[in-house]
Amino acid sequence: MRTELVLVAVATGAHAQQLYVSTTGYTERAQCTQPPSTPSYRFEAFSFTQNETVRHAIPVPSPTTTHTYAPGYEEAYSILGTSLSTTTWGNLLPNATSISATDTDDTYGQAAWSSLWVEADLANYTSVGLYTTTVDPTPVPSSELVLPPRDYFGPTDCYTFPEDFLFGVAASAAQIEGAIALEGRGPTLMEKLIRDDRPKNYITNENYYLYKQDLQRLAAMGVKYYSFSIPWSRILPFTVPGSPVNEEAIKHYDDLINYTLELGMVPVVTMIHFDSPLYFLKDSNISATPDIGYNNGGYWHPEFVESFVNYGKILFTHFADRVPVWTTFNEPLLYAFNFTGIDNVVKAHAELYHYYHDVLNGTGKVGFKLNDNFGVPKNPENQTDVDAANRFNEMQLGGFGNPLCLGEQYPQSLLDTLPGAQPLSGEQLAYVSNTTDFFGIDPYTATVISVPAEGIESCAQQNLSTNPLYPYCVTQETTNIYGWNMGYRSESYVYITPTYLRSYLSYLWNTWRKPVLIGEFGFPIHDESLRDLPDQLFDSPRSQYYLSYLSETLTAIWEDGVHVLGAFAWSFMDNWEFGDYASQFGIQVVNRTTQERFYKKSFFDMVDFVGARGGLGHNH
Structure with missing residues (x-):
């Protein structure tokens, strides 16, 4: 709601000044x-009084029962109807990249696996980090669980989270695991995005070996849901159907899932988080200019759909019995590259949804999660700005939401703008219709939208090389019609915009009519990585972000009738942000030399906010 201003004449001697008064008065204190x-x-x-609050560790017994959401491995394997072979390949260590294996005639042998990395030709791959085996976990000491001083102002709502609300934290494999050429993992697009002057970025947080300690730290804070991704290239180093499954990878994620459950938490799995196997890009120009999105993720590749569905079925076969929530694609538009990429994502997702529910009879949830900095019209009373905002949002969300949620055709804006775009046939629409259990979104911030001076139509007939506004063909800004920034700004594109979040959730729910899952939300504080440790830990702007967003989520649930399924904070620790560590989204600091983790203030504030509103007392 906009606050209007009125002018009031005030007599001051011989002069009359104008006093601006809000038509709604000063802020009410209900x-x-x-x-x-x-x-x-x-x-x-x-x-004097003691202001600090100390948490004390108490033993928590492991759950005595485990929910089952799909057939176990033996039954699921028989349903799969495809023979799976497993093998191991070992490690490729820095400065030892020559192929010493003699099985050169084996298409999927050790020599072939080593060749994958030689052909990838990584820049400055010089270190494998501190660890080579899984580290045994230790309980988190009470000394690390002292609550920080509270911010003076905080939420005043009286709402509670629904019993089935999923609250947790999130991360992705490429950004935290490290161990990239170890234990059989194959190369991905992510390794090729690392700049030549950043030699240490391959290590990230070594979560591949430290996962048990990381899970201990989450469990000690009361986190219930842990959302992570499984790298396709670690499960299937050679990517395609019929290639061997990596035995070490299956054992690793089997143990990770079991340990998550042992600690009383619930695993949530994403199948692909930008880390496309390099197989799909080896014969193409990775940096080619896209028609839509930002990077070439290989989704357009003619073998992509069959290969991704095969990979997803393998994950279901091994882990669907213990994982209740599955996300097929993370923010697919960013790596779709062109219309074919979007189309392939829709078809691959739908096929896996049908397999999970119709073949395995899975009782959990399968969905997707998208990116979109919610487009809001610069002037909501100007219909052209409203139309432009609708175009911006539908082009980013409707390509997936229309067919998968509603069984409706791709948005006309996509069909009219992207080269080679083709509508789905009636048969295809019927197959992909209603094939998601939730509409996942990563609603970090918002964008102010208006019509560019040259208009939309002429831009839509061009491309990125001739018009930087293509393909959305709208003006994107960060200031409102009165010149104010939309919120408190970080060093990057993220602004604290909680009131826009409430509108966004209502827009998603009422447009695509599926429960909304906030798959990621988080805030990078300006220059945080350059500060001393105590100043990194006392991250009040991030607390403001999380508490205001969660407050607006509760308001959307209780006042607007929006079904919000859950929310996962990004990220549970500072990680590799696709190039460096300068932009920190984490709720824990990571020492890059020792790999130690330290809780930030925002972690405590967020957990206490959710716990006080009943969001930690349920484990479904």
Whole structure:
């Protein structure tokens, strides 16, 4: 709602000045029901008090029962109807890239696996980090669980989270695992995105070996849901159907899932988080200019759909019995590259949804999660700005939401703008219709949208090389119609925009009519990585972001009737942000030399906010 201003003439001697007064008055304090009274001044004995709150560790027994959401491995394997072979390949260590294996005639042998990395030709791959085996976990000491001083102002709502609300934290394999050429993992697009002057970025947080300690730290804070991704190239180093499954990878994620459950948490799995196997890009120009999105993820490749579905079925076969929530694609538009990429994502997702529910009879949830900095019209009373905002949002969301949620055709804006775009046939629409259990979104911030001076139509007939506004063909800004920034700005594109989040959730729910899952939300504080450790830990702007977003989520649920399935904070620790560590989204600091983790203030604030509203007391 906009606050209008009115002018009031005020007489001041010989002059009359104008006083701006809000038409809605000053901010109401609905919680203040008692009339003010006269204060009573007095003297009394003074003493210092302890302001800190200390948490004490108490033993928590492991769950005695485990929910089952799909057939176990033996039954699921028989249903799969495809023979799976497993093998191991070992490690490719720095400065030892020559192929010493003699099985050169084996298409999927050790020599072939080593060749994958030689052909990948990584820049400055010089270190494998501190660890080579899984580290045994230790309980988190109470000394690390002392609550930080509270911010003075905080939420005043009286809402609670629904019993089935999924609250947790998230991360992705490429950004935290490390161990990239170890234990059989094959190369991915992510390794090729690392700049030549950043030699240490391959290590990330070594979560591949430290996962048990990381899970201990989450469990100690009361986190219930852990959202992570499984790299396709670690499960299937050679990518395609019929190639061997990596036995070490299956054992690793089997143990990770089991340990998550042992600690009383629930695993949530994403199948692909930008880390496309390099197989799909080996014969193409990775940096080619896309028609849509930002990077070439290989989704357009003619073998992509069959290969991704095969990979997804393998994950279901091994882990679907213990994982209740599955995300097929993370933010697929960013790596779709062209219309074929979008089309392939829709078809691959739908096929896996049908397999999970119709073949395996899985009782969990399968969905996707998308990116979109919610487009809001610069002037909501100007219909052209409203139309431009609708175009911006539908081009980013409707290509997936229309067919998968509603069984409706791709948006006309996509069909009219992207080269080679083709509508789905009636038969295809029927197959992909209603094939998601939730509409996942990563709603970091918002964008102010208006119509560019040259208009939309002429831009839509061009391309990125001739018009930087293509393909959305709208003006994107960060200031509103009055010139104010839309919110508190970080070093990057993220602004704290909680009121826009409430509108966004309502837009998604009422447009695509599926429960909304906030798959990621987080905030990078400006220059945080350059600060001393105590200043990194006391991250009040991030607390403001999380608490305001969660407050607006509750308001959307209780006042707007929006079904929000859950929310996962990004990220549970500072990680590799696709090039460096300068932009920190984490709720834990990571020492890049020792790999130690330290809880930030925002982690405590967020957990206490959710726990006080019933969001930690349920484990479904």
